[in-house]
Amino acid sequence: AQGQPGNSAVVFTQGLLDHQQDRLQLEARLSQALERGELELFYQAQCDLRTRKLSGFEALLRWRSPEGLIPPDRFIPLAEESGLIVPIGRWVLLQACRQAKAWHDSGLGRPIVAVNISPRQFQHPEFMATVHDALDSTGMNPRFIELEITEGAMMDDAESTIAKMAELRALGLHLAIDDFGTGYSSLAYLKRFPINRLKIDRAFVRDLGHHEGGAAIVQAMIQLSHSLGLTVVAEGVEDASQEACLRGWQCDVMQGFGYARPVPVADATAFMAGQCGR
Ligand code: C2E
Ligand code: CA
Ligand code: CA
Ligand code: CA
Numbered sequence: 050a051q052g053q054p055g056n057s058a059v060v061f062t063q064g065l066l067d068h069q070q071d072r073l074q075l076e077a078r079l080s081q082a083l084e085r086g087e088l089e090l091f092y093q094a095q096c097d098l099r100t101r102k103l104s105g106f107e108a109l110l111r112w113r114s115p116e117g118l119i120p121p122d123r124f125i126p127l128a129e130e131s132g133l134i135v136p137i138g139r140w141v142l143l144q145a146c147r148q149a150k151a152w153h154d155s156g157l158g159r160p161i162v163a164v165n166i167s168p169r170q171f172q173h174p175e176f177m178a179t180v181h182d183a184l185d186s187t188g189m190n191p192r193f194i195e196l197e198i199t200e201g202a203m204m205d206d207a208e209s210t211i212a213k214m215a216e217l218r219a220l221g222l223h224l225a226i227d228d229f230g231t232g233y234s235s236l237a238y239l240k241r242f243p244i245n246r247l248k249i250d251r252a253f254v255r256d257l258g259h260h261e262g263g264a265a266i267v268q269a270m271i272q273l274s275h276s277l278g279l280t281v282v283a284e285g286v287e288d289a290s291q292e293a294c295l296r297g298w299q300c301d302v303m304q305g306f307g308y309a310r311p312v313p314v315a316d317a318t319a320f321m322a323g324q325c326g327r
C-alpha cells in the first residue's frame with residue numbers, strides 16, 4: 050500500500066479489527082482458563098542481601114493455554130480491563146496462601162510469600178472479604194504474606210486507600226509498593242501510607258553501572274526508604290556488580306535472574322531445600 054494513501058486507512062482499520070478480535074478471543078479463553086485449571090503460579094526467590102539467603106518468594110501468574118504459555122504482560126492488562134482480574138486475583142491469593150502454608154508446615158523454612166494485587170482487585174468492594182477468606186481457609190499466618198500494590202492503585206482515593214491498608218496491616222499482613230519510581234508518587238507522599246516495603250523497579254536497577262545518574266537515584270531511593278522506616282527490595286538484579294552496589298548501599302533484599310528465575314512450585318521447593326543444607 051506504499052505510496053497509496055487511500056489504502057493505508059483501510060489497512061489500519063483492518064488491523065484494528067484483527068486486534069480487537071484477538072482481544073475478544075483471548076478474553077473468552079481467559080474467562081475459562083480458571084475453571085479449566087490452566088492457571089498456575091510460578092515462584093521467584095528473593096534473597097536477603099546481608100546473609101545471601103532465601104528470604105521469600107514472589108508468586109507470578111502463568112497461563113498454560115492450549116496454544117502454549119502466555120506471558121502475564123499479555124493477559125493481565127486484559128483481565129484488569131474486563132474485570133476478570135477479580136476472580137483470577139482471588140484464586141491467586143488463595144493459591145499463594147495455600148502454598149505458603151504448605152512450605153511453612155514442611156519445616157524447610159519460613160519464606161515470606163509476596164502476591165501481586167492489581168489496582169482493580171484492590172479497589173473492589175469485596176477485596177477485604179477475599180483476604181479474610183484466603184487466610185481463614187488456609188490457616189496461613191498473615192505475617193508471612195506480603196501484598197504487592199502498585200502506585201496506580203493508591204492514587205485514586207488516598208483516604209480510602211489508607212483506611213484499607215491500615216485494615217490489612219492490622220491483620221498482620223505486609224504491604225509493599227511494587228514498581229516504585231514508575232508512577233507519580235513521591236516518597237514524601239508515601240509516608241502517609243502504612244506500608245512496610247518498597248520495590249525499586251527493574252528499570253532503575255538496569256541503569257546501575259551504565260550511567261552515573263542511575264546509581265545516584267537508586268542510592269537515594271534506598272536511603273530515603275530507610276529514613277521512612279521501610280525495607281527495600283531491588284527488582285531485576287541480573288549480575289554481580291549490581292548486587293555489590295546494592296549490598297554496599299544497604300539495600301535489604303534483591304530479586305532477579307542473577308539469583309533465581311521464576312519457577313514452578315516443585316523447583317521453588319527444591320531451591321528452598323537446597324538452601325537449608327548450607
Ligand atoms: P512484576 O510484579 O513487576 O513482576 C516482576 C517481573 O519481572 C516478572 O515478570 C519477573 O519474571 C520479571 N523479572 C524478575 N527478575 C528479572 C530479571 O532479573 N530480569 C528481567 N528482565 N526480568 C525479571 P512476569 O512474571 O512476566 O510478570 C509480569 C507482570 O505481570 C508482573 O510484574 C505483574 O505486574 C504482573 N503479574 C504477574 N503475576 C501476577 C498476579 O498474580 N496478579 C497480578 N495482578 N499481576 C501479576
Ligand atoms: Ca510484583
Ligand atoms: Ca515489580
Ligand atoms: Ca512490573
